[in-house]
Amino acid sequence: MEALFGKTLNELIALSLELGLPKFTGKQMAEWLYQKDISSIVEMTNLSKKARELLSSKYEFGLTNPIKVQESVDGTKKYLFPTAKGKFIETAMIPDDDRKTVCVSSQVGCKMGCLFCMTGKQGFQGQLTAGEIVNQIRNIPEWHDVTNIVYMGMGEPFDNLEQVLKSLEILTSEWGFAMSPRRITVSTIGIVPGMMTFLNQSEAHLAVSMHTPFDDERQKLMPVQVAYPLQEVIHEIKSWDFGRQRRVSFEYIVFKGLNDSPRHVQELCKILNGIKCRINLIRFHSIPGTPLEGTDENTLQKFKDMLNDKGILTTIRASRGQDIYAACGLLSTKEMLG
Amino acid sequence: MPKAEEYQKNQFQLIPVCVTGNEEISPGVHLISWKREHDFYPGQVVKIAAETNIAPRIYSICSGNDEPEIRVLFNVKEDGLLTPWLAGVVPGTEIWVTKPYGSFYDDKKPAWWIATGTGIAPFYSMFRSGISENKILIHGARQLNQFYFEDELEWAMGDRYVRCCSGEQACNVFPGRITRYLGEIKNLPTDINYYLCGKALMVVEVRDLLISKGVRYENILAEIYF
Ligand SMILES: Cc1cc2nc3c(=O)[nH]c(=O)nc-3n(C[C@H](O)[C@H](O)[C@H](O)COP(=O)(O)OP(=O)(O)OC[C@H]3O[C@@H](n4cnc5c(N)ncnc54)[C@H](O)[C@@H]3O)c2cc1C
Numbered sequence: 001m002e003a004l005f006g007k008t009l010n011e012l013i014a015l016s017l018e019l020g021l022p023k024f025t026g027k028q029m030a031e032w033l034y035q036k037d038i039s040s041i042v043e044m045t046n047l048s049k050k051a052r053e054l055l056s057s058k059y060e061f062g063l064t065n066p067i068k069v070q071e072s073v074d075g076t077k078k079y080l081f082p083t084a085k086g087k088f089i090e091t092a093m094i095p096d097d098d099r100k101t102v103c104v105s106s107q108v109g110c111k112m113g114c115l116f117c118m119t120g121k122q123g124f125q126g127q128l129t130a131g132e133i134v135n136q137i138r139n140i141p142e143w144h145d146v147t148n149i150v151y152m153g154m155g156e157p158f159d160n161l162e163q164v165l166k167s168l169e170i171l172t173s174e175w176g177f178a179m180s181p182r183r184i185t186v187s188t189i190g191i192v193p194g195m196m197t198f199l200n201q202s203e204a205h206l207a208v209s210m211h212t213p214f215d216d217e218r219q220k221l222m223p224v225q226v227a228y229p230l231q232e233v234i235h236e237i238k239s240w241d242f243g244r245q246r247r248v249s250f251e252y253i254v255f256k257g258l259n260d261s262p263r264h265v266q267e268l269c270k271i272l273n274g275i276k277c278r279i280n281l282i283r284f285h286s287i288p289g290t291p292l293e294g295t296d297e298n299t300l301q302k303f304k305d306m307l308n309d310k311g312i313l314t315t316i317r318a319s320r321g322q323d324i325y326a327a328c329g330l331l332s333t334k335e336m337l338g
Numbered sequence: 339m340p341k342a343e344e345y346q347k348n349q350f351q352l353i354p355v356c357v358t359g360n361e362e363i364s365p366g367v368h369l370i371s372w373k374r375e376h377d378f379y380p381g382q383v384v385k386i387a388a389e390t391n392i393a394p395r396i397y398s399i400c401s402g403n404d405e406p407e408i409r410v411l412f413n414v415k416e417d418g419l420l421t422p423w424l425a426g427v428v429p430g431t432e433i434w435v436t437k438p439y440g441s442f443y444d445d446k447k448p449a450w451w452i453a454t455g456t457g458i459a460p461f462y463s464m465f466r467s468g469i470s471e472n473k474i475l476i477h478g479a480r481q482l483n484q485f486y487f488e489d490e491l492e493w494a495m496g497d498r499y500v501r502c503c504s505g506e507q508a509c510n511v512f513p514g515r516i517t518r519y520l521g522e523i524k525n526l527p528t529d530i531n532y533y534l535c536g537k538a539l540m541v542v543e544v545r546d547l548l549i550s551k552g553v554r555y556e557n558i559l560a561e562i563y564f
C-alpha cells in the first residue's frame with residue numbers, strides 16, 4: 001500500500017480532494033504525519049471516522065522502524081532501516097553536548113565509487129524515497145531532540161535530487177518538521193547540475209567533498225572528477241551568492257602522505273580564494289582492502305594551523321562512532337547485517 | 339590544462355551542432371555524430387543536451403582525435419530524459435554540446451584498458467587515435483551483440499583484445515565476468531597503468547581486485563558512467 005508519510009502538503013491536499021475529502025484534510029494530515037507522535041491513520045483523531053476509513057483503505061501511515069541499533073562507546077548510535085525494496089540503509093545519530101546530529105542516507109549504496117568509502121564498495125542498489133529519508137529522523141527514539149541534520153550517510157544526495165529536495169521541503173516547511181534550513185547540511189562530491197538546482201531551491205547549507213585540490217590526485221580517489229572536475233564545482237560556487245547566513249564548507253579527509261602537505265595548503269588557498277567558506281578536516285579511518293592510511297594527529301593539527309594561518313577557517317571534525325563503523329565513509333550495511 | 343578564466347568562460351558552455359549521422363549499431367545502442375570543431379584528447383567527454391534549459395548528460399567521445407567527426411556511443415534508457423529523444427534524432431537536427439573536456443586519457447606507455455558495455459567508448463577513441471600498441475583491452479558484456487566494434491578491434495589487436503561475456507557463450511570469448519577473468523590470471527603486471535570505464539560495480543570490484551593483486555591505486559584510473 002502507498003505511504004502517506006513522505007508526501008508534501010500539496011500532495012496530501014491533492015489526494016484528499018481526489019478522495020472527495022475537504023481540502024483542509026491535507027493540512028491536518030501533514031500535522032499528524034510530521035509533528036505528532038502517532039504511527040497510524042486511525043490515530044488522526046481530528047479527521048472524521050469516514051475520512052480515516054477511506055484513507056486506511058488506500059494508504060498506510062508509512063513509518064518504518066529500525067531493525068537494529070548499535071551504540072558506540074562515545075554515545076553515537078547507528079540504526080539499520082529496511083527499505084521498501086527489500087534493501088537496508090544506515091543512519092547515524094551523533095550526540096554532542098546539547099546537540100544531536102542525525103546523519104541520513106539518501107541512496108542504498110552509491111554509484112560514485114570513491115576509493116576510501118565503504119558505501120562505494122557496495123555499488124548502487126537503489127534510490128530512497130523522500131519518506132524513507134525523513135523516516136530516518138522521525139523514527140528514531142531521539143527525534144524530538146534532533147538539532148541538526150547532515151546528508152552525509154550512504155549515497156550521493158544529488159544523484160537522487162528529486163527525493164532529496166522533497167525531503168528538505170518536508171523538514172523545513174511550517175506544515176512539516178518546521179526545522180530551520182540553517183540546521184541542515186547537504187554534502188556532495190560535486191554533481192554540478194544537482195548542486196545548482198539545490199542551491200536554487202533550498203536554503204540548507206552545502207558541503208562539498210574535496211579531499212585534495214589537485215586534479216590528478218582527486219581523480220585517483222574520486223572517479224567523479226572526470227565528469228565534474230573540481231574546477232567546475234568551484235567556479236559554480238564562486239558564482240553563487242550565498243548571502244549572510246548560508247554556509248558552504250569543504251570536507252577534506254586527510255590521508256597520510258597524500259594530501260596533508262604545505263603544497264596542498266598553498267593550492268587550497270589559491271583555489272578557494274574569494275569564497276567565504278570553511279574546511280572540515282576528517283582523519284581517515286582505514287577500511288578493509290583500501291591502500292590508504294589516516295594521517296597522524298600531529299600532522300593533522302599542523303595542517304589545520306597552516307590553513308587557519310592563511311585565513312581559511314579550518315576545523316577538525318572529531319571522529320565519532322568509529323568502533324561501530326558509524327564514522328564518515330564507514331557506513332555499509334555489510335557490518336550490521338553481519 | 340586551460341587557464342582558469344578561459345576555462346570558466348568557455349569550458350562548459352553548450353554550443354549548437356548539427357547531427358550528421360545516427361545509427362543503431364546494436365539493439366538500443368546508437369552511434370551519433372557531428373562535425374568536429376575542436377581538438378581533444380582521446381578519452382575525453384562531452385556534455386549533450388536537447389535544449390539549453392535541461393541539465394546536459396555526459397558522454398565519452400568514441401572517435402579518433404584526427405577524424406573529421408565526433409562520435410558518441412550511447413544506449414537508450416527507456417525512461418531516461420535524453421537518450422530516447424536522442425535515439426530518434428535524424429541528420430540535420432540541432433543538438434547542444436560542450437567542448438571536449440576531462441582527464442581520462444592515456445599516453446603511449448603500456449596499459450590495460452578494462453570496460454563494460456558502452457564503457458568501451460573512450461578506449462575505442464584511443465584505439466582510433468593510434469595509441470593501442472602497448473595496450474590490452476578487456477571488454478565485458480552480458481550479450482554477444484554488445485561487443486561493439488569487435489571485428490575491427492579483433493583484427494587490429496589480436497590476442498590483446500579480450501571479450502568476457504557473462505550471459506552467452508562463443509568461441510574466442512571468455513565465458514564469465516571480467517572479475518573472473520582477471521581473478522584467474524596468476525601474475526598481473528603491477529608496474530603499468532590500468533584504465534577502467536563503465537558501471538560503478540564493475541569499476542569498484544575490478545579496482546579492489548587489482549589492488550589485492552598488488553597494483554598500486556595510483557596506477558588505476560577510473561571513469562564511472564553514473
Ligand atoms: C563521465 C560519464 C561518461 C558517460 N559516458 C557515457 C557514454 O559514453 N555512453 C552512454 O551510453 N552513457 C554514458 N554516460 C551516462 C549518461 O551520461 C547518461 O546518464 C545516460 O545516457 C542516461 O541519460 P538519460 O537522460 O537518457 O537518462 P536519465 O534521465 O538521466 O535517467 C537515467 C536513469 O535514471 C532513472 N531516473 C531518471 N529520473 C529518475 C527519477 N526522478 N527518479 C528515479 N529514477 C530516475 C531512469 O529510470 C533511467 O534509467 C556517462 C556518464 C558519465 C558520468
Ligand code: SF4
Nearest residue numbers: 110112114117120155
Ligand atoms: S563518499 Fe559519498 S559519493 Fe563517494 S562513494 Fe561514498 S557515499 Fe558515494
